[in-house]
Amino acid sequence: MTPVADGVVAEVERPAAAAAAVASHRTEPLLAVEEVSVAFGGLRAVDRLSFEVDPGTIVGLIGPNGAGKSTALKIIGGEVRPTSGRVRFDGTDLVGTAPHEAARRGLVRTFQLGGEFGRLTVMENLLVAVPGMKGQSLLGALAGKRFWRASQDAEVRRARDILSGLQLRDKEDAYASDLSGGQRKLVEIARALMARPKMLLLDEPMAGVNRSLARRIEETLSSLRAEGIALLLVEHELGSVERLCERVVVMASGSKIAEGDMSEVRSRDDVLSAYLGRRR
Amino acid sequence: MSYYLTVMAMYILIGIIAAWGLNLQFGETGVLNFAYVMFIAAGAYTTAVFTLGHPSANGTQQYFWGTHLPFPIPWIASMAVGAVLGVLVGLVSLRRLRGDYQAMVMLVVSLIATYLVSANTGFLNGQTGLALIPAPFGSVHLSELNYRWFFVAVTAVVALLVFDVMRRITGSPLGRTMRAVRENEAAAVALGTNVVKIRLLTMAVGGAIAALAGAIEVQFIGAWSPAGWTYPETFGLFAAVLVGGRGNLGGVALGAFLVQGLFLEGTVLLPSLGNPDLVGAVQWITMGVMIMLFMWFRPRGVLPERRRRFATEARSRVPLLLVRAQRDARG
Numbered sequence: 367m368t369p370v371a372d373g374v375v376a377e378v379e380r381p382a383a384a385a386a387a388v389a390s391h392r393t394e395p396l397l398a399v400e401e402v403s404v405a406f407g408g409l410r411a412v413d414r415l416s417f418e419v420d421p422g423t424i425v426g427l428i429g430p431n432g433a434g435k436s437t438a439l440k441i442i443g444g445e446v447r448p449t450s451g452r453v454r455f456d457g458t459d460l461v462g463t464a465p466h467e468a469a470r471r472g473l474v475r476t477f478q479l480g481g482e483f484g485r486l487t488v489m490e491n492l493l494v495a496v497p498g499m500k501g502q503s504l505l506g507a508l509a510g511k512r513f514w515r516a517s518q519d520a521e522v523r524r525a526r527d528i529l530s531g532l533q534l535r536d537k538e539d540a541y542a543s544d545l546s547g548g549q550r551k552l553v554e555i556a557r558a559l560m561a562r563p564k565m566l567l568l569d570e571p572m573a574g575v576n577r578s579l580a581r582r583i584e585e586t587l588s589s590l591r592a593e594g595i596a597l598l599l600v601e602h603e604l605g606s607v608e609r610l611c612e613r614v615v616v617m618a619s620g621s622k623i624a625e626g627d628m629s630e631v632r633s634r635d636d637v638l639s640a641y642l643g644r645r646r
Numbered sequence: 647m648s649y650y651l652t653v654m655a656m657y658i659l660i661g662i663i664a665a666w667g668l669n670l671q672f673g674e675t676g677v678l679n680f681a682y683v684m685f686i687a688a689g690a691y692t693t694a695v696f697t698l699g700h701p702s703a704n705g706t707q708q709y710f711w712g713t714h715l716p717f718p719i720p721w722i723a724s725m726a727v728g729a730v731l732g733v734l735v736g737l738v739s740l741r742r743l744r745g746d747y748q749a750m751v752m753l754v755v756s757l758i759a760t761y762l763v764s765a766n767t768g769f770l771n772g773q774t775g776l777a778l779i780p781a782p783f784g785s786v787h788l789s790e791l792n793y794r795w796f797f798v799a800v801t802a803v804v805a806l807l808v809f810d811v812m813r814r815i816t817g818s819p820l821g822r823t824m825r826a827v828r829e830n831e832a833a834a835v836a837l838g839t840n841v842v843k844i845r846l847l848t849m850a851v852g853g854a855i856a857a858l859a860g861a862i863e864v865q866f867i868g869a870w871s872p873a874g875w876t877y878p879e880t881f882g883l884f885a886a887v888l889v890g891g892r893g894n895l896g897g898v899a900l901g902a903f904l905v906q907g908l909f910l911e912g913t914v915l916l917p918s919l920g921n922p923d924l925v926g927a928v929q930w931i932t933m934g935v936m937i938m939l940f941m942w943f944r945p946r947g948v949l950p951e952r953r954r955r956f957a958t959e960a961r962s963r964v965p966l967l968l969v970r971a972q973r974d975a976r977g
Contacts, residue, residue, distance in 0.1 A: 487955070490822055504847060
């Protein structure tokens, strides 16, 4: 068994019943996207999108290229402000807050491409994500190492645990820009874990990743769910989506066209038509 | 010769201090502050009006306000002005704009400031500038040459203090966050970093350091005018950071020594050939070529930013035997 985050054990497939049990303790979803729309000029990139994500669950957001998935992720993460609708996270409306506020409240996103801090080492990449570490203010920095060293040492140990769980321990001194594409994706996930998130927004974590690394990412995501972390997964690799997600939301041309479990939505004509370009 | 050595030493030390401030903004945080020389000028003018005395006492010079306060109050006031100006310029240029556009706005701000000060004679004596600015340490009674070396020594101590401040900032979690902002703004935001706040902070601290450099310089040379802070001066400091190695305090000091000291000031010793402006023109042309060459062939400078490693458990301050004993006890 391999530790991934605080008290987390990897390679443990979380039973669906346990996921449901976690979700049943809450009266409202962790994330609620309510009638969200955004238009760029004349283009309506996202149109009245609504769905919910409960704690300890993995929801897939799928659809063909240009469906609006990444824009939806940017809206949820606070990077793009919607023209209408609400995004409620953990009981708070995120629309209108500063872009970094979502992460501070526990909603952390990863990037499809180039999300690493290239000329920072892997360890530094992880430490940047630690919220409220001593020495991050000007006065704290000027106070010197004696003020912040113990706090940093504790986070370094935690980062090493996470890196070990992802089999990246030997890469901690490597610059992130020197890693392979798959390793960079793992570093991003590890970095997001350092932020102690309640929920992760993952933008195509399997894209361009070899099969072995993709399997490792899948195991990691499963173990995060076991810890109670919610995940919203934008992914084109539908095999991974099917293995990981209890529920999927299908988008096409900015709108939600279907929602349900994978086996249910994949048989729908409108999904096949939009996703595979088939005529009805 | 000894007299000239003091001039060289001062320009090198002042260049190093100023380059460290720019390194915090550009080298660490990635802010392309093309208005940097304006902050040096702000410090110089502030110290000038804090030492010249009331304008009525200087009949030949016009300036909006003046007093005479002892060292180090004018230098501290200069740093405060530099910090406030840094925040103000940052609020204008850093909040809504990104990268290249920020740099363009800063360059424009620098040009506007030069023209404003030049055109308005009643503000800071216009194009003529301010002169007869008193030297500090009035109570020190030394020969002129010894006084100059004393001034060099004080400036060296100030440089060491600035180095310590820079070392503390860049080596801390705050410095790491600054470098993260430099490397990938969107990812830093996605992790909860208030990027605007970090950039404003770096503008304030870097602005204060630049103003301190200006304050020291103006009291050493005793005069300051718009001709001394035209925008190419900023690129001289950028050259120092790029040549030495952005993100490396030792490298930046080396770059400032080479560019600000030997290259810009050392060439004054060269015999003038024909046109008296030739040496100056060749200096700036060569500087431009040097920046391009380094950007192409050695973008990380002579001494690149060092890789930061973290001690492993066995290498940390815990004795190795103790670590082994704990491991054995755990079985």
